[in-house]
Amino acid sequence: MGNDGGSIPDRRDLVRNKPKAEALDKANHTRARWGFCALSKRRLQEPVVSCALGKLYNKDAIIEFLLDRDAYGDGQNICGHIRTLKDVLTLTLTSNPAPVTPNTDPLDRPQFVCPLTLKEMNGATPFVYLRTCGCVFSVAGLTGLRSSPSEGDREEKETCPQCAAKYTHSLDCLPINPSAEEEERLREQLSAQRLLEPVKKSKKRKAAAAADSAGEQPPVKKVATATIATASNSLRSTLAMEEAKRKAGMSDAVRSLYSAKDSTRKETFMTMGTFTRYA
Numbered sequence: 376m377g378n379d380g381g382s383i384p385d386r387r388d389l390v391r392n393k394p395k396a397e398a399l400d401k402a403n404h405t406r407a408r409w410g411f412c413a414l415s416k417r418r419l420q421e422p423v424v425s426c427a428l429g430k431l432y433n434k435d436a437i438i439e440f441l442l443d444r445d446a447y448g449d450g451q452n453i454c455g456h457i458r459t460l461k462d463v464l465t466l467t468l469t470s471n472p473a474p475v476t477p478n479t480d481p482l483d484r485p486q487f488v489c490p491l492t493l494k495e496m497n498g499a500t501p502f503v504y505l506r507t508c509g510c511v512f513s514v515a516g517l518t519g520l521r522s523s524p525s526e527g528d529r530e531e532k533e534t535c536p537q538c539a540a541k542y543t544h545s546l547d548c549l550p551i552n553p554s555a556e557e558e559e560r561l562r563e564q565l566s567a568q569r570l571l572e573p574v575k576k577s578k579k580r581k582a583a584a585a586a587d588s589a590g591e592q593p594p595v596k597k598v599a600t601a602t603i604a605t606a607s608n609s610l611r612s613t614l615a616m617e618e619a620k621r622k623a624g625m626s627d628a629v630r631s632l633y634s635a636k637d638s639t640r641k642e643t644f645m646t647m648g649t650f651t652r653y654a
């Protein structure tokens with residue numbers, strides 16, 4: 376087939392099992408995303424944390440990554456957006472109460488369920504976590520509890536059905552392992568938030584620039600000048616003190632040699648040069 380001039384092979388001839396392989400890939404991918412740490416690829420083990428993009432990680436892997444950002448080869452690609460532990464939230468997960476059947480691979484058994492519907496967290500149904508408390512629910516379970524989903528800008532706070540913490544549905548409900556498009560949206564949202572952050576930090580510099588343009592010296596310069604003035608003052612006083620000490624330490628006799636013009640002194644030749652201090 377092909378290359379003999381008789382026929383042109385197309386994709387279907389070359390990849391016969393494509394759909395089957397794709398389905399298998401997708402299943403593996405889903406299983407990996409929902410049962411394993413996105414960073415270390417180890418089985419999820421509590422404490423489990425999630426980031427602003429809704430990925431699941433073992434907390435120890437994230438700590439390892441934060442201590443050494445090269446600890447995992449592709450760590451920067453997976454969670455480069457995590458800068459400190461403040462960028463992740465520890466999740467409150469509900470263990471799967473279903474009995475372990477001896478014939479199934481324990482790795483295939485979903486570890487966690489929705490506490491409201493007991494639906495397994497395996498990627499088949501969408502799940503969310505609350506940014507305020509970290510509780511994890513299936514979307515169906517959580518929305519089922521909401522009596523009247525309020526719309527518009529006057530959204531009322533709701534109560535977490537598991538821990539009673541207050542949350543705002545539109546702001547604090549984050550999808551776990553969202554679709555690619557949803558993840559892209561969250562990523563954009565995150566970078567928009569991050570853009571706002573440095574403004575707070577550069578306040579001092581801004582204030583200095585404003586003072587400078589107003590014809591004043593920025594506070595930093597003032598401090599520097601003051602320090603130099605203080606230093607030279609203290610140096611001067613130290614020198615003066617040294618001089619005074621030197622003079623005080625000088626005996627009368629020695630001093631008398633330097634002030635020989637003192638005609639009023641009462642010393643005789645015999646007493647001159649002895650250390651008789653005037654009493």
Ligand SMILES: [Zn+2]
Nearest residue numbers: 508510535538
């Ligand atoms: Zn909660």
